[in-house]
Amino acid sequence: MAQKLYVVVAGTSPAFHATVAAALGQLASERRRFVGALDKDVFPTAWPDVAVTLAERATAYLDEVLPDATVEIVDVARLELAEERLRRLVEQPAAAPSEGPRRWSDAATVLFLVDAVDAVSGRDVDTRLDAVVDTLTAVRDRLGIGVSPYSVVVYDELEEEQVYSRTTCTARKVPDDDWVLAAEVLTTFTDLVQARHVNQRAVLTETEPVCTLASALTGFLTEQAGARWALHFFTGTLPAKLIQDTTAIARRAGNPVLRGPNEHSLACGALARWQLQRAPFLLVATAGMVDELKGTLANLRDSQAPGFIVFGETSPGGWQPFQGTVHDDEDARAVFAAYGLACFYLTEPGRLADELAAAFRAYHRRQGPVVLLAAPEVLKLTGPVDVPRVAVAPAHPRVDEDTVDAVARILNEESAAVLWQCGNLTDTERDYVYDLAHATGAALVDSLGRPGTVARYHRGEVVPEFLGTMSIYGCSPAVWRFLHPEGKRRPYGDQALFFLKSRITDLATPFPDKVLYQDTRIVQVTDTAAHVAPFADLPVVEELLPFLRRLEPRLRPDDGVVRGRREAIGRVRDAVGDPVALVPSVPMTHEHFFTELNAVIEQLIVDHGYEYTGFYDVGRGGISAIRNLARTGPGFSGWYGRALMGDALQAIPAVALTSPGNIVGFIGDGAARLVPSSLPSLAQQLRHEGGRVDGNVSIFFLLNGGFSIIRSNRELQHAATADAQMSLLTPVDPPWQQTWGATTVTHERMSVVDAKHLTERLLAPAAVNLFSVYLAHDNEGDDIMPMSRRSWRVRESK
Template sequence: MPKDLFVAIVSTSPSFHAIAAAALGQLAAGNRWFAGALDKDVFPTAWPPPAQTLTERANAYLDDVLPEARVELVEVARLGLVEERLRQVLPAPATGPAEGARPWTAAPTVLLLIDATTAVTGSDVGARLDTVVETLAKLRQHLGIGVSPYSVVVYDELDEDQVYSRTVCTSRRLPDDDWVLAAEVLTAFTDLVQARHANARALLPDTEPTGTLALALTSFLTEQAGSRWALHFFTGTLPAKLIQDATTIARQAGNPVLRGPNEHSLACGALARWQLDQAPFLLVATAGMVDELKGTLANLRDSQARGFIVFGETAPGGWQPFQGTVHDDEDARAVFAARGLPCFYLTEPERLAEDLAAAFRAYHRRGGPVVLLVAPSILRLTGPLDVQKVTVAAGHPQAGDDAVDAVARILNEEPGPVVWQCGNLTEEERERVYDLAHRTGAALVDSLGRPGTVARYHRGREVEEFLGTMSIYGCSPPVWSLLHPDGRRLGHGDHALFFLKSRITDLATPFPEKVLYQDCRIVQVTDTPAHVAPFTDLPVIEELSSFLRRLAPRVAPGEWVVQARRDAIARARRATGDPLAAVPSVPMSHEHFFTALDGVLRGLITGHDYEYTGFYDVGRGGISAIRNLARTGPGFSGWYGRALMGDALQAIPAVALTRPGNVLGFIGDGAARLVPSSLPSLAQQLRYEQGRVDGNVSIFFLLNGGFSIIRSNRELQHAATADAQMSLLTPVEPPWRETWAGTTVTHERLVTVDPDRLAERLLAPSAINLFSVYLAHDNEGDDIMPTSRKSWRLRVTRPDGS
């Protein structure tokens, strides 16, 4: 029985109609005929050899696969008239959901040839294409036709500003030569027949069954975290269907769907969202990419992040499979074992329910993300799966009353300084920490790896107990001063350092390990016994929220004890900074730039209720930002864990697209050069994938032309001069401005700081500001190296001249 196919030619140009119809006329033969105005002799003498060869081969192919067919031409002048005209010729669309998958030919197949230059309104190529995409969505919904890049060809000018492959159409420039247009038309028709009619595997996308693995993983995550979990994906041949299914499920449920320029960026975004919002994730990548997550994989483990990382994997038993990582010569499972991550190799469909139950149990054990290496046999499975409901008893260790009493005695009876450095706090824990610190006079500090867990401002109020950042690099002057009154370090019995939800890495304090053992009295609160540091004097093994609730009623310090601590904090806060901050050199010093920026931020916080999430990359600039800027809440630091340059930059889009409010990023030129730009993928999500940036994203690229910390180490520790390994050539773009689907994106160069202009840019809604900031290298400032604490610029001359 002849097949019914339709070709809709959309243009106001008689020439376009005539050439397209004539090209299709070359394909009419035998019982394959075209209903419509065809003139096969339009090209009697002007049909060059390439077009003639294409015609011969197309006819030979169609004679084999489509010997009988009725192809009806539908000619329309304007795109807006297509639906009405097609309704007159197409069979009525099927009503109600179809049972199971349907082949492409179960719906009317229409080849749409659209001359957008004449038939579509719009000021530019992008606007006209957007109109085409909107129309195609209506045609698919209202008429039930299949739509794909094979079935829709849009002719317009060439957009030289960008290249983007639309998922529902193919874009072409309208040719200057008639025969080229004709050759493209007959090729498009024959390609459509081959891809959608001769291909028995071609299914209508909306009827293809959802994969079993996608259903199981998304259902589990939704049960655990509702709309908080996000899909992070990077495409690949093996997991493409899994990504497509999970994307559909996530978007229908309102879960974020996030992409990035590479697999590593996905891990960075997942880590940031976990640290900031406790948001689980499903991260999908293709085979052979197990090493692309880099050290961020270990950071995800250390953060006890919950989620699944799925890699498509080749079938077991193959000899040297392309991109396979589990075979005779290597075994990727050893990589994850070395990282201490649970890993499951899913290869047997009959065991999938059992294997997933084990993976779900591992998810609850706080060992970091669960890795799934998935064979093609599993990826091909469709339909629901009955996975046994898993239950994992939550461990809630509780410290003895003697440990809680010992902490209370320190707070109630000892007047020496008490410093609380906080890890990742819940909102309840943060409120309790602020309250107890105020009641006891404890000094609050954050860390280089967890900036903003406690901050200078909380809910618009300045926190008097907050002193700054305690760390090995960039330790805030008030923190150092509190622990070194009169220039001498306090003794073991004269103070107490509290580490709340912290493993006390060597990054967390300005002291070497020997000092931590001998001279520091340390209280550590953690719910993980393995995290207790060997130099801890008083370990408290308990969840912080539970411990704080038990501690609060026992805290009743004498007024003189609290006053002594507050006096010490007040003296420490008077510690003088670097006078270079007031010198407006060009390029600016780090001290000058960040002092000026801090003034802008404080004005916004107190005058405009401004709040922000900070992103701090690894390098001198990130340290200076953490050390010098007032914060309003938790941020994300690339210094966490492995201190991977570029991680903070890569993490910004995932948070900016999923979290309301403002984002500030501080990225050195060294970190920026190590990773791919996220701007193209961010633009794609904003322009084509319903992404939104409601707040303000301002990224400061801090340019001093080198790897500053390495250079400072060499120059200060080894009296060596800088060499080429520490230098970096960074081209700087001129200023520009674009609009991406309602989001204004600008790039500016900052040679000096104009406070009013900068405040205006930071307050702009739905804006992405990229600032290239010109800075000078400096070894002495911001306490970057331990020897910097002895800088002559920090020496205070007393009234007596000493």
Template sequence: MTTTENRQKLFVAVVTKSESFAATVATALACLGTDTRHVTGTRAGTDYVDQWGPVFGTISARAKRFLDEMLPCADVELLTTPNLDDLATELHRRSPQANQHPDRGPQPWAAGVTVLFLIDAATAVPGTDVESRLDAAVSALFRLRDEVGVGLSPYSVFVYDAHNREAVYSRTLGNARKLPDEDWVLGIEAVRTFTDLVQTRVANKHAVIPETDPPASLATALTDFLTEQAGTKWGFHFFTGSIVSKMIQDCSTIAHRAGNPVLRGPSEHSLACGALARWQLQEAPFLMVVTSGMVDELRGTLANLRDSQAKGFIVFGETEPGGWQPFQGTVHHEEDARAVFAARGIPCFYLTDPSRLGQDLAAALRTYHLRKGPVALLASPTVLRCADPVEIPQVTVPKQRSRVSEDTVDAVAHLLNHDPGVLVWQCGHLTAEERSLVYELAHEAGVALVDSLGRPGTVARYHDGQVVDEYLGTLSLYGHSPAVWRLLHPGGRGLGYDEHAIFFMKSRVPDLATPFSEKAFYSRLRVVQVTDTSRHVAPFADIPVVEDLHSFLTRLRPRVEPEQWIVHKRRDAIAVARNAPGDPLATVPSTPMTHEYFFTQLNAVLNDLITQHAYTYTGFYDVGRGGISAVRNLVRTGEGMSGWYGRALMGDALLAIPAVALSSPANILGFIGDGALHLVPSILPSLAQQLRHEGGRIEGNVSIFYLLNGGFSIIRSYRELQHAATADAQMSLMTPVEGDWQAEWGKTTIRHQRLPDVDPDDMATKLLTPATVNLFSVYLAHENEGDTIMPLSRKNWRMP
């Protein structure tokens, strides 16, 4: 004899206004009952079952045999309601905990109580199309979970409607199913889904209800530490992987609850791109989790993270030590991923022993502060599963004291005050306080300000809506601004050592930063370098300043008292360099457009938006001719992200856009060549997933210009300019261009438009529309001259 206490209690909830749908499910489930397993609310209908044929008979018999073994004594109640609101009322009334504690509100149901939801959305859920009805059903079930405490999973929720052929998406809650045309098929699905749910939630003794499963110790320790360090600023970046799936789930849950960004990407590499962009633009630390064997998938962006001294952790799933040729293992007798990290200068810790996790994490947390870039953690399954409390020894890091030298600050002050030569300041990333000091000192002393191709917008033409007269453009190996070149080469002659000084602020003076040869640095250029890292001092720096920039500028400020005739002389030189005539081709329309024409037209739109509408934006510039042209020709309002930084990896800027767009209200302009576009996975599927199904929001305007000329332009120009060779197949690229379209993803509008020309009014309207992603396919022509793309093009015949 069985008692009430040891009987399983399960529910099947059917939401439909269709009598046929309800009758079919009730008839199918009736076949699963026995003398001890009561299925109430159903109707026996052997005539119907006989008509359903042998396949239903076989399926139902095997399901019943399984249930006789795994669920012999149970009460299964079928609830049928015409809508989800009525269903909520019925389930709440039957909740054991709600009945026991009416004054405490709904309580979580016991682990053994399970509900299978079969929802006929076409008749019982409001909405104009399949996706809107599906979203409405899912939203209602989430509310039901919070109000009543029912468990939800893909195995417990099935939503029937017409088949949506527009997209395929495996939801974390619920399955979308086409309503079968024949009753026997729906009957089989009712039997199958119920039996699958029993096997998953009842018969599976290893199953753990997520709400009761404690978070992994590693997830708690790292998220707690990052929250202590950066509050809600740090972001969680993830892809997926079996060995790290629990770690990802725990970190996502913790980050969501705390209000930290949770950011996915189309590949592991894209996670590194997004983390780099958020660090460069927002100084946001990160926690990144990738699965085993993916050490090499981050590409050279891992080195870029190191070079940028980004703060964060990258958790790699790793196999247990000692295995023979372990699947996806990277630490075993034939290879050792730790050597890869060592070669790249990335701190790495191999976490294999839960009993040592506290000490290992203390060392990793201490390393986080040393500004060596991200900290890599290779974690074994044993450590990833560990959920025990971990005591981490107190992490103490001595405060770094700025190295102050009166000699260097006096030498720089003398240059600003008494040397009549041209002064150029190229700035790396600046804090808000540093940027204000730079603009103030540059104005007072007549210093020309420039940015670089690797870090565009660190200083810019506009600041807080006002024109920065001292800003001249970009100084770089490729695409340097003509005004900058003219300032340093008046009348075509390069300035001598005593006639100028170039300051590199917060910069290692990489090869990309200037068009000058190494020989020129040693023999002709006067170089002042300000860096807080002594190992970054260039061997050719004439005045090396090893000090925090803010400290240095603060000490320099009261000493700047330049002679006014010197200031006027410098300002006159800046004005002459800026006002020289440009390339006349910039005014000539053509199809396809020249780079000069397109960017001149777009620049006019941006100037108007900035001055008339207080428009600001963050630029993303990918590696290629188009990205160079955008840096060289467009006005900026602040710092952007360049794929040219570090390893110059095509596609990095494109892959970085979603992470910033989803975590910042800023407007974004992206400039992506077709070579970079096709080199990396599309950002659209994962972006759509976050916007439509994961609560992601884009508040500003994101406009991405795909710059299409059907080839790898930089390589082609190199061949044609350096070797007088014609283009061959390696430089050609087939780029199909889809037609114009528009869609709504969540609360974000996304549209694609072919752009053979620029309509200024239409472009302005599109760039000002919030909560919008614009994808522009821009038709451009390849050419070698213009934009000083290659060194030889500085002799462009079109320039005066």
């Protein structure tokens, strides 16, 4: 029985239709008919040798694999008319059997050739391609036919502003010579027959069963976190089907699907979403990419971020497998063991259920991500898997009542100044901290690694107990003076430093180890015993919220004690900083820029109820932003953990695409140059993958042409001269504006702060603002180095 295929030719150009008909006519034979094609001898121009060769070879191949066939050409003026014509011609396929995928050839094979200039609506090439995709996706779903780049060719002008490969069509420029178009048509038709129609392995993707690993991991994460967990992926040969299936599952359920310019950016986004949104993650990458997550892998561990990192991995036993990381010469499992992360090498389908159960138990241990190295045999496995139910009793450490009483006694009775530095608080914990700090007269500070956990503003109101940031670099003036009244550090008994949900890294305080061990009284509250600092005088190993709930009814602070603490806060809260901040030099100093920007932000908070999430990269600019700007809530800092330059920049898209609020980022030119640009992947998600930026994203690229922290350390701490290793040549784009989906993206240069213009830009909805800010390098300002605390510029006249 002769097979029947269809070629839909969409467009109003007579020349386009005639050339297609003539080209297909070259492929006809006595037993293979092309209904609507022109006779072989009527091609309008002479063929060059290459076209003749292509036609001969295509005909010879079709004689072998498609000797008896009828190919009907369906001419339509507009693409949307094709569905009705095909509905009358094509026999509807039977429903696919539940046990397996449907072959491409089980449905009608249709080649679509679209002259898009007039066959679809759209103001430019990009929108016309989108219209083709939308139309044919609907046709595919309703008629059950296959649609792929093999079967859909869209002719238009060459898109010069962007290059993007759609997964449902191939884009080509309309050739100037008709023989080129003819050669393309006959090649496209024959390629489709070879790759899809006669290839028994070719299946309709939407009928393929979901791979087992995709169902198991997404099902577990949904059970744990509902719609909060996100898929972060970077493509690869081995995990391609896993990515395809998990993407489909996540999008159907409303979970975010996020990409990035490299694997490292995926880890940055996962870390930021965990810290800011308490969102678990599934991160998928291909084989050999174990080292590409960089030090952010350690940061994920330290933050106890829950999720799975799946790497495609080669099967065991191979000799030097391509991109394999588990073989005779190396073993990636040792890398993860060194990081202290649970790792499972999934190689045997028969053991998958038990190994997944072990992985799920590891997820609950709160030791960071669980790594799965999945071999091809496991990645291609389909069908259900009966994973034993995992029952893990959550650990709820609880200190004895004497410890709670000891803490209450400090807060109730001792006249010592009290300072609380807070880690990553939940909203409920934050409310308790603000209330109890106010009741007891405790000063509140955040840290360089976790800025905004407590802040100057909370729900639009000023927090009088908040003093700023306590850190080894960029310690706020009010904080430094609180710790050093009259220029001298308070004695051991005159103050108590509380660290709530903090490991007290050396980044967290301005004190050297000797002072922490011998001269500072420290209360530490953590729910992880291994995180207790060796110099903590009163360690409290308990979850913060139940501890605060037990502490609250015991707090009856003496009025005089509270009054004295509030007076100590009041004496330093409005500490004057560097006068250079008021000097409008060009390029601007960091102090001047952030003073002017802070005035804009505070006005927005007061007048518009403005709230934002700050992103602070590693460098002088990030420190200055944390030190000088009023915050309204938690932000994300690249200084956390390994202090990796570029992490904050890489993390912004993951949060911007999953949160409706405002984002303000501060990225030095050194950090920006160290990592790939996230703009192309952000544009892809906004233009082509349904991504949305509903809030306002404003990123300030702080340009001073160098690595400022290193230079300051060299020039200030060591009194040496900087050299070329600390310099950086940074090209700056001219101003531009584009629209990506429903989002307006703007770049502009900033040499001075125009408060009115900046206010408008920060309030613009569905906008991404990129500011290139020209700044001057300065060693002395913002308490960047310990030596800068002795600068003449911050000494007050007597």
